[in-house]
Amino acid sequence: GDSVTQMEGPVTLSEEACLTINCTYTATGYPSLFWYVQYPGEGLQLLLKATKADDKGSNKGFEATYRKETTSFHLEKGSVQVSDSAVYFCALSYGEGFQKLVFGTGTRLLVSP
């Protein structure tokens, strides 16, 4: 079935370092791809999305490009802040006449001053 694989965490970085969180997917058809972020004790917030191949989603300095040839959707940021510390989930959406999100296991990011 459809699935998402994320790199294991935690990812520990110093403030202003570059971030990459790897995400690859397996899917039949052409899913939409999402990154959600979860801050401690909270629900999920949409960070960015891409709905077709070669689309780039971006928000708050984060970017990810939908790569159909490598079935990847890696999350990147050029300079992280302490406030970026959270758990990041990659997800795909598929369904015929309905929408179901399939999530990876999440990657915890810890940014120190």
Added chain:
Amino acid sequence: DAGVTQSPTHLIKTRGQQVTLRCSPKSGHDTVSWYQQALGQGPQFIFQYYEEEERQRGNFPDRFSGHQFPNYSSELNVNALLLGDSALYLCASSQGQGDTQETQYFGPGTRLLVL
């Protein structure tokens, strides 16, 4: 504009009991999905409601049931609670056509602990 709201925020039950969780979708949304997030895991899809009917179901037993009301709000019911049902239950809302491009917006969740 209110986002997705859920109640209660926390709940403690004992094995064998039944629980009802509630969700109000974001304004303008008519589709509600429920997810279970075990500690340290990604959310798992339970089911989705649209036009007061269950449109799709994930791999969860019949102990998990739901309902959607005419105002689009929704309830998740879990019967005969097991210790393994302890999790964060997330509600997400979206607009109804079932388009995979639609974004699902999540509520803060209800944390259920089964003792």
